[in-house]
Amino acid sequence: METEILKIAAKHLKPFLLILSLFVFYRGHNEPGGGFIGGLMAGMALVLYAGAFGVEEAKKLRLAKPLFFIGLGFGLALISSLLGLLVGQGGFMTAVWNQWQFAGFSLKLGSPLLFDLGVYFVVAGMLVKVIFSVMEEDV
Amino acid sequence: MNLIIAVLIGLLYATGAYLLLRRSIVKLVLGILFLSYATNLLLFFTGGLSLMSPAFDDGSYPDLSQLSDPLPQALILTAIVIGFGLAAFSMVLIYRFFKETGTVDLDELSDNKK
Amino acid sequence: MDIFTAILLLFLLAAVAPFINASFPRISGWILSLPPIGIFLWLLSLVQGVSQGEIHAFAIEWLPALGINLMFRLDGLSLLFALLVTGIGGLIMIYAGYYMRSYQKTNRFFGYLVFFMASMLGLVAANDWISLFMFWELTSLSSFLLIGFKHEKEAARKAALQALLITGLGGLALLAGLILMSLPYQSFAFDAVFSNPDLFTQSPLFIPATVLLLIGAFTKSAIFPFHFWLPGAMQAPSPVSAYLHSATMVKAGIYLIARLHPVMEDQAFWTYSLSLFGAFTMFVGAWFAVSQQDIKKILAYTTVSALGTLVLLIGTSTAYSVTAALVFLLVHAFYKATLFMMAGNIEKKTSTRDIRLLGGLSHFMPIAALISMLALLSMSGIPPMLGFIGKELMYEAKLNAPKAGNFILLMGFLANAFTVFVSARIAFDVFYGKCKWPGQLPKEPALSLSTGPAVLVIISLLFGVFPNSAAVLLEPALKSILPAQTLIHLKLWHGFNEILLLSALTVLLGAVLFAFRTKVIAMVGLLNGKYFNLKLSERFFLGIDLFIRLTKKKTTFIQHGYHRFYLMTILITASVLLFLSIFKLSFPLAEQLELxxxxxxxxxxxxxxxxxxxxxxxxxxxxxxxxxxxxxxxxxxxxxxxxxxxxxxxxxxxxxxxxxxxxxxxxxxxxxxxxxxxxxxxxxxxxxxxxxxxxxxxxxxxxxxxKPMEKVSDYYLENSLSKGYGENVVNVILVDFRALDTLGEIIVLGLAAIGIVALLTLNKTKSKN
Structure with missing residues (x-):
């Protein structure tokens, strides 16, 4: 199953896919995309790599810490849920938004984005963990 | 168009039901997949079919009711992802099931057979 | 203090009773007797007010949405029962504190016993049907725990189960009956029914509701044909028999009947049912008592007879009969609790309860013998005990009974004669005559064991001599049962009349029977074995076995273990049900298909x-x-x-x-x-x-x-940009409007990942083998 073309493709596509997934995630609030889709894409980048180089090799990657990312995702989701309770006058899971403006750009960030980022990490982590586990069985 | 989709939903449910009734555990899981397809489509269908007008509101639409219904879509999106979790888990369960029992026939599991 | 506080206090005491017993094992009975006696004294202080017509009511909201509240009241009837529950309860505590020392795991016993007391107090003080039912069931539950206290004995377990199933079945019937009765009123409060009984008695639900209510009352009070659990319940330790199964819990059915009586006193169905079942139970109980050899069994069957008498007397529904019922209620509670405690003492000292093995005990325990004699006099209805007044009134009531007077009189006469007979047996064959048991000679029971019986007998004696001191207690209770009547004047001496003659004849017949006791017992035993061998208890268990077998067959039929057939059942059922609900709808026409x-x-x-x-x-x-x-x-x-x-x-x-x-x-x-x-x-x-x-x-x-949720969808569409700052409405719903759902979803994903890892990595070694 290890072919050179796949290896080269996987190696070079990985960073692109990861960046693309982040982009898809960010634009999800206004365009198609979001945490699920971004997370799935990010996970797929690693899965592709594992398909090309084998799961042992893929596990050595710095990003291949699925359980960490699942935990991180839950943490972010929870923090964003609590933000409304702490900062805003709303309650649990109430959105908090803030806007920054500099040099003509305006950047709007809010707790829903943070929440979506949590979803992103959980989905990506779950995907990687599951596929890696199954692939290890293959050996 | 409604009729076509309705027939498709019926077909998907029938396929799912038929597969659920097989003795093979693999078909059982595929049956579950078909049932979730059917249900997603049914849910989608209740929101009404609106061609190529996704629910994106950039503030320029005069009449928002022209857009497609976002609520079923949000539900379906959630259902798809959960369905993925379920499917992945079931697949691995089949694998483990086979490793432990050496069979993929559900009837072999029954106490009555032993 | 109000009644609700008192009940709560007892429930709290039930929770701490095990610890009290564990910390002060030697005096725990005395400590635990203080709260009930305190409540008893407080209740006593209310008697004067209640007798002048005061009713202490108390209510707290419980489930206001369902119209269910916790309501309590103290009127004459409740107060009388509450006094019995707390007063006898306090004495029983003292007794049990010493009696239970030889048992294992007594801590929980005291917990159960106090729990029962609290439930029973709640039952008699309830002012709405739901509260009454709840406490009713709690008493059944504590009775189960107490009968089965010696759970290492199979007989005890069986008896406990039987009592629970029968009273539990009755409880269900009671609940159904109470709900049917309350339906026309849309309220569970007592007052709703009492203020307008016609609404219920004229409704088509009257007969079924009454039947269910009677089943509830009859199972609890061991009325034929549900009487057989009570002799079985004698497996419980003696304090339990004395308290639950003679003085209080079995009277709960009587209480219910008395409570309901004002609603239905004019209904022939009600009064005839009570008279019929009461009279029959009265006779059957006494009859079966004759051939028993176990003291506690004898007492249990006479209790059945007494309960039947009470039901009969209330059903007769005259001022005489209800006065008689109330007096007899007190009489019976006093002497029966006393005798059960004495039976426990005898068993403790001689380690048997079989009359054939006992005899001559008065030589060794004269005080116990004296107490028992007085109680037995009361039971036989011999002056100067309160029992005599009770029996006189009963005869008077039966003579004046409006319906089937002669038949009831005959039944009552025979039942009383049998009671005299068994009283005489206990008196003479246990306390006098030769001592027949081998081994160590018995000694006088300890102070704690004799206190309760002595107090009860003295009260019984005092009431017998000064009967009108009881009137202040009984008058308001009578008013609760028969609002239009007044209490019959109580007196010990009625002069020479037909009633006294009847009493004398009763005693005479009892004495004659006793003189030929070996023959009588043999004959009754023979008759019972040949013709009246109902074996209800055995049949009950056969029925249970049959039920279990049927259930097992049914379960193996439905739960066959093939998932496909489960699925088929589900699919076909779903299809049929869906079909039934949609085939009536009109079908829209399919639109033209443009290509x-x-x-x-x-x-x-x-x-x-x-x-x-x-x-x-x-x-x-x-x-x-x-x-x-x-x-x-x-x-x-x-x-x-x-x-x-x-x-x-x-x-x-x-x-x-x-x-x-x-x-x-x-x-x-x-x-x-x-x-x-x-x-x-x-x-x-x-x-x-x-x-x-x-x-x-x-x-x-x-x-x-x-578009089943169009309003919701429209809200999301309209507010996505302005409130959620996002153009992609679906995404805004997912991460903002309905973010909690999404949180749940990622939790599912996380769990699926954990599950998969667990499936693949755990227990690896086993799968490799």
Whole structure:
């Protein structure tokens, strides 16, 4: 199953896919995309790599810490849920938004984005963990 | 168009039901997949079919009711992802099931057979 | 202090009673007797007010939405019972504190006993049917725990189970009856029924509700044909027999009947049922007492007889009979509790309760003998005990009974004679005569063991000599049962009249029977063995066994263990039910199909889905089936794209791909495809599947474009940009409006990941073997 073309493709596509997934995630609030889709894409980048180089090799990657990312995702989701309770006058899971403006750009960030980022990490982590586990069985 | 989709939903449910009734555990899981397809489509269908007008509101639409219904879509999106979790888990369960029992026939599991 | 506080206090005491007993094992009985006696004294202080017509009511909201409140009241009837419960309860505590020392695990025993006391107090003080029912069930429960206290004995377990099942069955009937009765009033409060009894008695539900209420009362109070659990309950330790199964709990049914009586006193069905079952139970109980040899069994059967008498007297529904019932209630509680405690003392000192083995005990325990003699005099209805007054009144009531007076009189006469007979047996064969048991000679019971019986007997004696001191207690109780009547003046001496003659004849017959006791017992035993061998208890257990066997058969029939047949049941049921609910709806006409580019895309997607579905079904290889499933999925993705579900489509296509990748990796390990099912099964499943598909398709067609949650959808559409700062409404719903759902969803994903890891890594060694 290890072919050179796949290896080269996987190696070079990985960073692109990861960046693309982040982009898809960010634009999800206004365009198609979001945490699920971004997370799935990010996970797929690693899965592709594992398909090309084998799961042992893929596990050595710095990003291949699925359980960490699942935990991180839950943490972010929870923090964003609590933000409304702490900062805003709303309650649990109430959105908090803030806007920054500099040099003509305006950047709007809010707790829903943070929440979506949590979803992103959980989905990506779950995907990687599951596929890696199954692939290890293959050996 | 409604009729076509309705027939498709019926077909998907029938396929799912038929597969659920097989003795093979693999078909059982595929049956579950078909049932979730059917249900997603049914849910989608209740929101009404609106061609190529996704629910994106950039503030320029005069009449928002022209857009497609976002609520079923949000539900379906959630259902798809959960369905993925379920499917992945079931697949691995089949694998483990086979490793432990050496069979993929559900009837072999029954106490009555032993 | 109010009654609610008192009940709460006792429940709290029940919680701490085990610790009290563990910390002060030597004086725990005395400590635990203080709260009930305190409550007793407080209740006593209310007697004056209540006798002048005061009613202490108390209510707190419980489930206001259902119209259910915790309501309590203290009127004459409640107060009388509450005094019995707390007063005798306090004495029993003192007794049990010493009596239970020889037992194991007594801590919990005291917990149960106080728990019972609290429940019983709640029962008699309740002012609405739901509270009454709740406490009613709590008493059944504590009775079960107490009868089965010696749970290492099978007989005790069986008796406890039997009592629980019978009183539990009665409890269910009671609940149903109470609900039927309350239906016309839309309220569970006592006052609703009392203020307008006609609404119930004229309703078509009257007879069924009354039957259910009577079953409830009869099971609790051991009225024939439910009487047999009570002799079985003698497996309980003696304090329990004295308290629950003679003085208080078995009177709960009597209390209920007395409580309901004002509502139904004019109803022939009610009064006839009470008279009939009461009279019969009165006789049967006494009859079966004759041939018993176990003191506690004798006492149990006479209790059955006494309960029947009480039901009969209330059912007779005259001022005489109800006065008699109230007096007899007190009389019976006093002497029966005393005798049960004495039976416990005898068993403790001689380690037997069999009359044939006992005798001459008065030489060794003169005080105990004196107490027992007085109690037995009261039981036989001999002056100067209160029992005499009770019996006089009973005869008077029966003589004046409006219906079937002579028959009832005869039954009562025989029952009383039998009671005299068994009293004489206990008196003479246990306390006098030769001592027959081997081994150590018994000694006088300890102070704690004799206090309770002595107090009760003295009260019984005092009331007998000064009967009108009881009137202040009984008058308001009578008013609660028969509001229009007044209490009959109580006096010890009525002069020479037919009633005194009847009393004398009763004693005479009892004495004659006693003189020929060996023959009488043998004859009654023979008759019982030959003709009256009802063996209700055995039959009850046979019935239970039968029920269990049936249930097992039914369960193995329904729970056959084949998942396919479960699924078939579900699918067919769902199809039929759905069909029944949708076939009446009108079908919209399908619109004309224009053949434009959209339609062509849709048709292409439809073909994709169909091909995928059919290929999955007919595929001979697992991999083909898997990929075909994926093809159907992609067809659905196309439909999502076409009809504006962009995010759904993107997610779906990725999920499909990944599912198939994982599936392929798993299928790779599985054996070659095998066909398990035969042709018949395939056709059968095919038809079921088609049925289901047709119904679901029709449902889908009907639900198209229904927008069941349009208002919600519109809200999201309108506020997505302004409040959620996002143009993608679906995404805003997911991460903002309905973020909690999404949080739940990622938790599911996390759990699935954990589950998969667990499936793959845990218990590896076993699978390798």
């Amino acid at each position: 434009n580019s959209w339609t062509i895309i849709l048709l292409a997607a439809a073909v994709l889905i169909m091909v995928g579905a059919i290929a999955t079904v007919v595929a001979q290889s697992r991999l083909v089936a898997l990929v075909s499933t994926g093809i159907s999925g992609i067809g659905i993705t196309v439909i999502f794209v076409l009809f504006s579900g962009v995010d759904c489509a993107i997610t779906m296509i990725m999920v499909e791909t990944l599912t198939i990748v994982i599936g392929a990796m798993v299928v790779y390990h599985l054996p070659k495809y095998l066909s398990f099912s035969n042709k018949f099964a395939r056709w059968r499943d095919m038809s079921i599947a088609l049925l289901f598909g047709v119904v679901m398709g029709t449902l889908a067609f009907l639900s198209a474009n229904k």
